[in-house]
Amino acid sequence: MKLEQLRVGGLRCLTDVSVAPDPGINVFVGANGAGKTSVLEAVFLLSHARSFRSGAKDALLQRGTMRLSVFAELRHADERIGRLGLGREGARWEAKVDGTNVAIGQLVRECAVVCFEPGSHALIAGxxxxxxxxxxxxxxxxxxxxxxxxxxxxxxxxxxxxxxxxxxxxxxxxxxxxxxxxxxxxxxxxxxxxxxxxxxxxxxxxxxxxxxxxxxxxxxxxxxxxxxxxxxxxxxxxxxxxxxxxxxxxxxxxxxxxxxxxxxxxxxxxxxxxxxxxxxxxxxxxxxxxxxxxxGEWPIVCLDDLASELDQPHQAAVVAQLTTAHAQVLLTGTELPQALRSMNPRVFHVEQGQLTRLL
CATH class of the missing domain: 1.20.1050.90 (RecF/RecN/SMC, N-terminal domain)
Structure with a gap:
């Protein structure tokens, strides 16, 4: 499956963000605290109805706002387009698939996301x-x-x-x-x-x-x-x-x-x-x-802060495997990782919750 459009509002520092990722490798670069991880978090929410970060659910909401929303258009391997929405107002969550209100379970079945991030070692040690x-x-x-x-x-x-x-x-x-x-x-x-x-x-x-x-x-x-x-x-x-x-x-x-x-x-x-x-x-x-x-299709793969989590040989090995599988990858870092510089990925700069396409 490929994420073709993502719109996020009211999630942490992301006030109103819209992005059209490449079907291959996408890199979100910027300083620490700029909002890079929050982009991945929004995609992960559609698949798991929770964040991969620890902490209270209230921390997802942007300070001073009462509503959070994530909308995505997904293209599946059979060319079917799915339009998914997840919103939260106060303590109440609302899910939509193709404009129809559905149970959270139906939403997360439509979107599959796997994620490797700084807390992933808890899967083994936690x-x-x-x-x-x-x-x-x-x-x-x-x-x-x-x-x-x-x-x-x-x-x-x-x-x-x-x-x-x-x-x-x-x-x-x-x-x-x-x-x-x-x-x-x-x-x-x-x-x-x-x-x-x-x-x-x-x-x-x-x-x-x-x-x-x-x-x-x-x-x-x-x-x-x-x-x-x-x-x-x-x-x-x-x-x-x-x-x-x-x-x-x-x-x-x-x-x-x-x-x-x-x-x-x-x-x-x-x-x-x-x-x-x-x-x-x-x-x-x-x-x-x-x-x-x-x-019959790979899930979307999120790699948060890859360069600080893996050495260069392992970065290159992971990227090579995902490229061979034709998976869509969303990756963050303070700069473009060395392992990707010869691959012409799509690059977005993130600053103060705003995204700008660079490449």
Whole structure:
């Protein structure tokens, strides 16, 4: 898919910005704080309905404004044009596809964006939540019923947690239907996650071998979030008193995790920060390639501050791979990276939230 038009209003320092990216490589250059990353953030919002930056959602809104809007025209591999819009006024989000109001889930299914940025090492070194987000984004774009199942699971989880924290005595009959629903939807989520990782594994092996061959063979491990010995419903019943003491459900699909171990670095603590970044980059590229295999088109690729995150050989290798795949790339930096200077990319200068095309 290719982003043909992007309009952003009220997002951080971007008051009213319109840009027509090239279908190939696009570079946004400018000083720190000029608004380069916010351009990538706007595109990412359409695909994930959240920012890749940490911090409060209110920080997305430009100071002094109450409304944020992102509009895009996407051309798919089959030449279909999609017109996507995402707006926020106060705390309320509104999504549109081709001018029609839709659920957020329908919007993000239309637009796929993967991103490598300064915080990406958290995929390897951070908590399990970041890895579940990565995994579930991939499953969402492969399994059409995943979102509905995930929502059923979240509803049952919320209800069980509410019962666990209830001040009054709660009977087994009150817990039973929610634990049954939790177990049924968790089992389906687990099957879909496991199947997705089986598809991802060969892509990831090849991707990691290209950026970290010195660490040896890779092992991808997955933990579903509850014991393999018995069904989740039974485990939830047996764990109920302990969960009451904690005030939340400690077993289930919301506790799942996956990890990468290398032959010569079996623990993630053995990896340097640079190796964590390269492993996260390999994960991003592998997921993008698997998406392309299933959907017939590459997702849009965002690379934030590439020159400060990767050395020149790795920059060149990544750019070469994406160029060969004919992916659309949006890249930021304080200047045009050395690896791109012979490729004639489209270059935009960003200053105080305004964009000017240079090349």
């Amino acid at each position: 908590g399990a939540e970041e890895r579940r987000r990565y995994l579930d984004w991939g499953v969402f774009h492969v399994e059409h019923d995943f979102l509905a199942c995930w929502r059923r699971y979240q509803r049952a989880l919320k209800q069980r947690n509410s019962l666990l924290r209830s001040a009054s005595t709660v009977t087994d009959a009150e817990f039973a239907p929610w634990e049954w629903e939790l177990a049924q939807s968790a089992h389906q989520i687990d099957e879909q996650r496991s199947a997705y990782l089986d598809l991802l594994r060969p892509k990831l092996l090849a991707s990691v071998a290209g950026v970290l061959p010195e660490l040896g063979a890779l092992d991808l491990r997955y933990r579903r979030g509850w014991s393999e010995d018995q069904g989740l419903a039974q485990q939830l019943r047996e764990q109920r008193s302990r969960d009451m003491a904690r005030g939340h459900t400690t077993l289930g699909a919301h506790r799942a995790d996956w990890s990468i171990a290398f032959e010569l670095a079996p623990l993630r603590e053995h990896l340097s920060r640079g190796q964590e970044k390269l492993t996260a980059l390999a994960c991003m590229l592998a997921q993008a390639e698997l998406f392309a295999e299933h959907r």
